[in-house]
Structure formats: structure tokens, C-alpha cells
Amino acid sequence: MGMTMTQKILAAHAGLPEVKAGQLIVAKLDLCLGNDITAPVAVNEFERCGACKVFDKSRIALVMDHFTPNKDIKAAEQVKRVREFANKFDIDNYFDVGRMGVEHAVLPEQGLVGPGDCVIGADSHTCTYGALGAFSTGVGSTDLAAAMATGTAWFKVPSAIKVELTGKLSKYVTGKDVVLHLIGMIGVDGALYKSLEFTGDGVAALSMDDRLCIANMAIEAGAKNGIFPVDDVTLAYVNGRFKREVRIFEADPDAEYESVVKIDLSELRPTVAFPHLPENTKTIDECNGQVKIDQVVIGSCTNGRMEDMRAAAEILKGRKVAKGVRCIIIPATQQIWLDSMREGLFDIFIEAGAAVSTPTCGPCLGGHMGILAAGERAVSTTNRNFVGRMGHVESEVYLASPYVAAASAVTGYITDPATL
Numbered sequence: 001m002g003m004t005m006t007q008k009i010l011a012a013h014a015g016l017p018e019v020k021a022g023q024l025i026v027a028k029l030d031l032c033l034g035n036d037i038t039a040p041v042a043v044n045e046f047e048r049c050g051a052c053k054v055f056d057k058s059r060i061a062l063v064m065d066h067f068t069p070n071k072d073i074k075a076a077e078q079v080k081r082v083r084e085f086a087n088k089f090d091i092d093n094y095f096d097v098g099r100m101g102v103e104h105a106v107l108p109e110q111g112l113v114g115p116g117d118c119v120i121g122a123d124s125h126t127c128t129y130g131a132l133g134a135f136s137t138g139v140g141s142t143d144l145a146a147a148m149a150t151g152t153a154w155f156k157v158p159s160a161i162k163v164e165l166t167g168k169l170s171k172y173v174t175g176k177d178v179v180l181h182l183i184g185m186i187g188v189d190g191a192l193y194k195s196l197e198f199t200g201d202g203v204a205a206l207s208m209d210d211r212l213c214i215a216n217m218a219i220e221a222g223a224k225n226g227i228f229p230v231d232d233v234t235l236a237y238v239n240g241r242f243k244r245e246v247r248i249f250e251a252d253p254d255a256e257y258e259s260v261v262k263i264d265l266s267e268l269r270p271t272v273a274f275p276h277l278p279e280n281t282k283t284i285d286e287c288n289g290q291v292k293i294d295q296v297v298i299g300s301c302t303n304g305r306m307e308d309m310r311a312a313a314e315i316l317k318g319r320k321v322a323k324g325v326r327c328i329i330i331p332a333t334q335q336i337w338l339d340s341m342r343e344g345l346f347d348i349f350i351e352a353g354a355a356v357s358t359p360t361c362g363p364c365l366g367g368h369m370g371i372l373a374a375g376e377r378a379v380s381t382t383n384r385n386f387v388g389r390m391g392h393v394e395s396e397v398y399l400a401s402p403y404v405a406a407a408s409a410v411t412g413y414i415t416d417p418a419t420l
Helices: 005-014 039-048 073-088 103-109 124-132 141-150 175-186 201-205 208-221 232-238 306-316 334-342 345-352 402-411
Strands: 024-028 031-035 060-063 093-095 118-121 135-138 152-156 159-166 194-199 225-227 259-264 271-273 281-283 295-298 326-329 377-380 396-399
Touching (some): 005 135, 031 039, 031 103, 039 141, 060 073, 103 124, 103 334, 118 141, 124 225, 124 232, 135 225, 175 208, 175 271, 175 281, 208 306, 295 402, 326 345, 334 345
Parallel strands (some): 118 135, 159 194, 194 225, 377 396
Antiparallel strands (some): 271 281
């Protein structure tokens, strides 16, 4: 039996001719990642085990993004701990205020991850880089500590689900709607410790920003990773950006999949995940104008990229945020912030009555820059809507695309952008 794309990458990094689902392996890493929440724990464990050097200062990325700029003394102490570690070992890829950004947007943008890589990060949404044809997955802080010292990690090789995409997306339908639709189909544990492998002629119709969004939320279906084939879109994105050799792996024709999920992109509608799970999805036709909201957040590692900023601006241009609604827009990196400003998108946002933030995870995890009070509802382009995710346990989060989020900000209700 042949291997899937994920299995081929893992075999190559383990120095093995082949691997099978369920097999335990030790693989060499191309990059390991930590942030201002998880890296301090990893630094403590790194020192506790007696490690005295990192395996490669160019293959460690430390991104201060969750509570940055520091929201309080505890956040400041967390970042200080990591900053001192980065200075001690002269870590090349340390990102802080002024060079900051949401980690899973920064790393692809800066060319630190790419096709054929094996990447771990002490953050569950590290699966984002599968959009580039890499195997990438989230781990705990102890695994990150070991990786920073040894450059290796152990894995149980995952089995796979094939997701066959056909057709093209309609107006106002995005990668966010694709992944919410998929999670609604299979559930939040539908791909538990499996690889979601996206295939089919529909892949070519998805932009890189769409793919990054979809791969980012593979974990919301319980997946070990999500991965896309390397095609012309991928190669165009990494050209002149990716700092290492491009390695292209393809699934064997006889690769084994536990199941096949088929999605016709042309049939999808804007989709919203209702509280309190990403699987609790409804199409916009089922909820248009029915749910009153208090806040809108457009940003995060899921939807804070350039296409997302442009989508929000398309809807907000010449319109006003509804009275009583707070609309917070957070470009995911300094470069996206700068590009948005230069394109005049900030003028549109501010004139509409929205607030624009420096890059940060902020409200996505209930950190800062937009916490919800009891009884408040938010439409958010983030990736999770668990109980208390963005603030009080009696608040509610509705996940949606930037188009739906911006339209909802204008009306004060969850709204189909096509109706404006």
C-alpha cells in the first residue's frame, strides 16, 4: 500500500523508506515555534533538563503575539523570559513589538516555512502551514523544549481522510466557509489524530489565503494536520520568499484513506458557526438578520491576511458600523498593516466607525483588545467559539468570514453580504 502526502514527508524526515499509520517515529525538524504563552514553559523545561545550547538558532521561531503589546505585568514577565532566552542563544527569528505579527501569518509571510517541511509549534494552529505543502502540527511546551535542544520530535504517523474539492467558490464565499462547512459535516472530532488531505480540481481555484485559512482550522475537526498539494499557486507564493529548498511530495495513487469527503465549492453558501462549537454551523440563509450582535472582530491567524482586509473594506466602503456595535479590525502582521494603510483600507475602516489594532491575537483567545461581557454576542473571523473563548462564560461567539462579519457590523445582525 502506498503512502499519503503526510506520510511521505514524515518518512523522509525520519530517514525511512516508508511509514505506516500508527507507527511511532522520530523525525528531524525544519522549524520549531513558540509564542508568548507556550515558549516560557518550554524555556523553563529546556533549562530544567540541563540543555546548554539550541540545535540551530535559525530553525527556532519565537513570536510574541497573544498578549502583545503586553497587556499587564504577567504578560510582560512572560515575554521578558522568552526575550532573554532569545538573546542568550542569539535566536534569528524572534518577533516582538515593531516586528510582531500573529505567528501563523508571520512565518509563511517571512518565508520560514514551505513545501516539504516538517514543523512543530507549541500552538494548536501550527497546522496552518499545510497550506504550503508542509507537515506541521501543534505540540506541548515540553515537546518544544526537547525540539529546541535536539532538532527532533517523535510522532505517531496519522491515518488520513481525503477531502476532494471540485468547482469554484461563488461571490462572498471564502476558504472560511469551506472549512466551516467541512467541520459541520464531520464534526469537531471527525478527523481525530488524522491527516486531512485536500485534493481535487477545486484546489486550484483556492487562493493561498483561502488555503492558509482552511489548513489553520484542521485542528477544529480534531485533525493532526491539514495539507494541500504543491501547485502553481504554492510555488508562486514561495518564490523569492521561502529560504530553503522546495521539496514536493505527492500521495501515491494507491495511498490508503480512512474515508473520502467530497465538497463542490460552487454549491457552498456563506456559513456561520453558532455557539459553542465550530461544528454548529448554519448557512447564512438560515440565520440572515436573526441574531443581534454587539461586536465584530476581523483578524487572527485564520482571517487577518490581505484578502481578508480587502473583503472587509469592500463591504464597509461608504457604509457605517451600526449604532451600538463595536467593530475591531486587526491586520495579522506588520506588512499586512502597512499594505492595508497604503491601499487606503484604513481610511475606509475608520470612516465606517471601526477601530484598527496593531497585530496581535488579542480578542481571539479572550486576551485583550476586545473582551466580551456577560450576555454579549460577537461575530468573529477567528477559529474558535468555545464557552468563554472571548471573555465572559455567558458571552457568545459566532464564527464567520470577513464578508459576513463586515456586513453584520453594518446592520447589527448576522447578515448576508449579498443583501446590502
